[in-house]
Amino acid sequence: MRDVAARPGSGDGDRPREVLRVRAFALFWSATTIRAFGGSIAGVAFQILIVTVITASPFEIGVLSALSVVPYLFLGLIVGALMDRWKRQRTLMVTSIGRAVVLGIVPILLLLDALDFWSLAAVILLLGILTLFADSAAQPLLPHIVPRSSLVMANARLGQSETVAGTAGPALGGALLNLVGAPILFAFDAAINAVSAVLQSRIEVDEAVPSPRAHGRHIGHDIVEGMRFTYRHRTLRPLALSVHIWFLGNSIVATVFAVFVLRELNLEPWAFGLALAFGGFGGFLGALLAPALGRRLGAGRAILLGRMLVIVPWAAMAVAPISASSDLALLLPLISAAQFVYGLAMGIEDANDIGYRQAVAPDAIQGRMNSTIRTMNRVIFFFGALLAGSLATFFGYPLTLGVAAIIFTAAASVVGFSSLRSARHDDLEGLES
Template sequence: MPSAAPPRLVRVDEVAAGASSAGRPAEVLRVPAFALFWSATTIRAFGSAAAGVAFQVLIVTVINATPIQISVLSALGVVPYLFLGLIVGALMDRWRRQRTLVLTSIGRALALAAIPVMLLTNTLSFWTLAIVVLILGVLTLFADSAAQPLLPLLVPRRSLVVANARLGQSATVAATAGPAAGGALLNLIGAPLLFALESVILAVSALLQSRIKVSEAGAPARVPGRHIGHDITEGFHYTYRHRTLRPLALSVHTWFLAHSIVTTLFGVFVLRELDVPEWAFGLILAFGGVGGFVGAMLAPRTGARRGAGRAILLGRGLTVAPWLALALLPVTPTTSLVVLVVVLSAVQFIYALSQGIEDANEMGYRQAAAPDAMQGRMNSTIRTANRVVFFIGALVSGAIATALGYRFAIGLAAVIFAGAALIIAFSPVRRARHEDDHSIAGLSEEGFPPAQTAPTASPEV
């Protein structure tokens, strides 16, 4: 098999990134390229969270969707990841990632702008909305696949945890405050103007992304006889033969299985089984937003002091406690509402706290461990497997709860979460640190595929 084309490697200037002389990562928001990237991501997250409320209103009140139609619309957001995830990931190791971000933001702006037009012309139906949702799903897949491998080119390697933490903080705030803002705007200006506003926000995001100054190599030369299937296979082999990425990937796949169960069942369990009022349910979910923000704040310091592996293990371990407690505690509909709100808020807070701690450290380590030429495929391989696992888990969780009860299903999720933590605890990931030398010798020993020509990378990449 011919060797792959030379990877795209870019040296990140630590002086421009503002790294401290003491060797600690500087505040990444002072890095102009990352500041633009963060700003574009943040305003898009707020806009999407606000528009999500309007989407729900359209589905229920405008097109009067049936339960089956609602399920179809929900599935259309995931389907692109299942069928195109690996292909798009391979393309992101061939294409310019910044340009992809700009084009996808413009594409999403145009797709959302079609909704107010259809509302005003009375042409919005289930099928037209389904087409828009599918287009948005495909464009979001391209955007996500470009953003993850682009980030390591914007900040030094030792600043990746801080950068991911900043992104996590703003995403948490957007997910918490965005729906409330969307509901207020929906009542104030109506659905057509809200979607038009979201379209403008995406256009602004595209403008900010276009101003990011980053050096990306051109498309690699085409190797005779080599097609995208070879690239996908190479990315798969790299990820699952890598000494630390393999157990890290298996752990996150296991985590996603449990996550799919609790995500699917928590709302139904709280609202139907425990008979918690809707206003109290909203308050409970808000504590999850607070926990996620606190976790993202703690993530860089935790990773620096304990190491990437132990920080990830801490997050995985914390995840078990709230769901095991919820499965075992004798809370019932007759329990005081105050007690229910306190217990359920603690579950959401600790769960989101654990995610905030582990997510920035996990993503930062993955981005530092893989060479630039493998970033798109490594991330898409893990992300696509996560979506498949989540899809399966969401389908079977209802059957488990129906047959054996909600508490059994939630307890089972806690056991699976524990399994994800044990994979980290008994693998080389536990000793991994962000400052590990991911040299070419190390990459070869950890599973860099023989067909791939090992690049000479600077320590900052």
């Protein structure tokens, strides 16, 4: 199965160039970046509202947290199939407008003193559904905006801006919340999404019209076809399995790391924030290095490098002789270094992973391929988080982080012992299923 002609610049002679000089990508990047900043700012505001305004119980907090994942669990595969038949550019515009409207409702509810658990739950659920549609449209749209040879660089630029947004956004959101209050902050975030919709609308892109379904076929057949393509493909299968295993390990560290550091090791909140900032810097640097590493090592070995690097910080945290009585001069450098390497690994592998997926899959199945991988990742993350709680309860935090390091090792092994290891971004054989 080939889709060479469907992509601009898909020939061997292409040379990667700075994608921000491509007008369509510059607009796409700008819209995505300001939306990411808005999401990070709103994330802090939502957390504060949950604790201070509606005074949610621990059970209610858990429900609100789960609502952001629920759309992926129940709609992920369906939306992915729709994205292979709908206009992805139009979907991104509509979802940005939808987010602006939903976020604009929050200040009205606050001013009317009508914000309660149920209304906030409805807002979070609607935002989760809109984000699902936006994510499902963005990844398959990108190969229409930049040449195939520039996909890794494009994903690296997106990763860099999202890392900065994820690092600086919460601090900015906390400061703005204190300065202007929650109603104005949410109105500001609604305006950001409106601007994002305007930027998105200015992108000129040609999207192929999908062929009509054969008689007797329905969306279920489309979903199955996407899953078969993903898990039968020579290089996509090990890529998907590896990232699924990686998500299991990541669900464990994401669940227990903060509790271990803040509660078990008694690290001060300011020191914890500083360590997370090192993770953001590592992620930015990894995304900066990702295109060059992908060209020099090839896609498979660059992904393998990232998978191997991520083992190091959690294995070190598992065996390091640290406790609540450890000196801050030991704890802070260790935890900061662990976060830096963790971020560096993700920055390197994300751009190469996503770029390779986008290059290897035909346009007609991009939405389903991405949604298959993304939905399975979130299902695994959901159950992995539950597993992490049980492991930490019965075996303690260091051993739980050690289990995560073993799982990350398994994820790297899938890449290292499969045909994916020798895959390259410029290898047109990867376009064959």
